[in-house]
Amino acid sequence: MSFLKAEWNNLAMINYEVNPQILQKYVPKGTEIDFFNGKCYVSFIGFLFENVRVLGMKIPFHSDFEEVNLRFYVRRFENGVWKRGAVFISEIVPKYAISFVANTFYNEQYQTLPMKHNLKVNESSREFIYQWKVKGIWNTIHVETNKNPIPIEVDSEAEFITEHYFGYTKINEKETFEYQVTHPRWQQLEVINNTSEIDFETVYGPEFAFIRELKPTSVFLAIGSKITIEDKRKI
Template sequence: MDERFTTKKASHNYNTRKRDLPSLPYIMKQTWTDSLFIHYPVNQQVLQKYVPDVLPIDTYDGMGWISVVPYLTSSMKLRGFPSIPGARQFPGYNVRTYVIVNGRPGIYFFSLTAANLIASTAARFFFRLPYYYLEIYMDNHNELVNFHSKSIKNSGAQLICNYKPISKPNPAAKGSLDEWLVERYCLFTITKKGVPLRCNILHRSWLLQDVEVEIHKNTILSALNISPATNEVIMHFSKRADVSIWPLVPAIYS
């Protein structure tokens, strides 16, 4: 089944975000390219069933959101080291929702996939994230991105789509839902004992473009047994983000 959508237009103070960082050096740099954001509205109560209670769901006008984000990691480099051999360029996608902890908005990941065994294993170990290695095909011809993932074993989650930007890049309007969805600069996870942890990231504000999308198969939400609250779908494209990543720190006291 094919679906076609078009989207809207994120801004945040870069220096303010710098002041919010923990007093530790970053540990990794990555570059993300050809990112597609597919945002679905989901009732807050539904989402909270799947998210630890210590990570309250964040809402916009009372509504929670879940997003599927395919993208290409086009570089990965540990601080003080050259690019990681075998992990320089690989596609992946993540499935995320939005939480707020100790007054700080961030992201909670249901799952992340990467077509690279080294990267997925390291992220699972060092960042306590539900990362999976998965065969994924992705290419870009004349700005048309083709993305084809295999299904995740035991869940059937699969994404097959192609997409193309159709406008000039702009930051999202201040205070808009678009800004709320993409301008998030930390992720949250928990320890085995349920203690919340935070990982900060830093990059320039997302430059977003309207996007035309054909979805040939998307079973990601159904694999989670989550249904959107409405038929409203918001999509964004962003060509590139150069990202610095910090180590995990306690979420509440830092």
């Protein structure tokens, strides 16, 4: 039985190229940074975590919520193949119990903050808004997209960002948790306007303040799907 079954829906993905040296201290043992065309990426993602079941059970008042996370990409060579995964620097949710379970059982970096979202359907576009409050100020992911889904092209940056099917967590300098994430290949909505307002320094600390001055390499909306998260193993 999967540890968790749920849906990840309406994933607004804002992606930046960064110097890989910034991320080295976060790289779990047994993995290395995964590059796309020689570029190292971090992604800032807002989405809806819905219909959550843990070990088959639906937890009252904790089955549908927003999440915002900051992640980067790694790979691990095992049994003759590369396993491609993500490492989460920070994950923000609105429920304390979610943070407790994730931090306790998966050693993740969850924190609990006030959050809200709004999805709008306009005459010729859609809008996706995710907000979270830090020190009394609302931060916002706000993207406007075309209405019609389009494929995520093979060998594209969007494919690189979305097609990572493992999670890796640094326990300490010698140990790593690995868990598998399953989902079908996603479609996307093309972003036509990005008016996000994020105080990176307040949310993520001084070491990530520089992101505010960067222009995203890409912004897109992955439609999402049902997913599973399998039980962790120590490597």
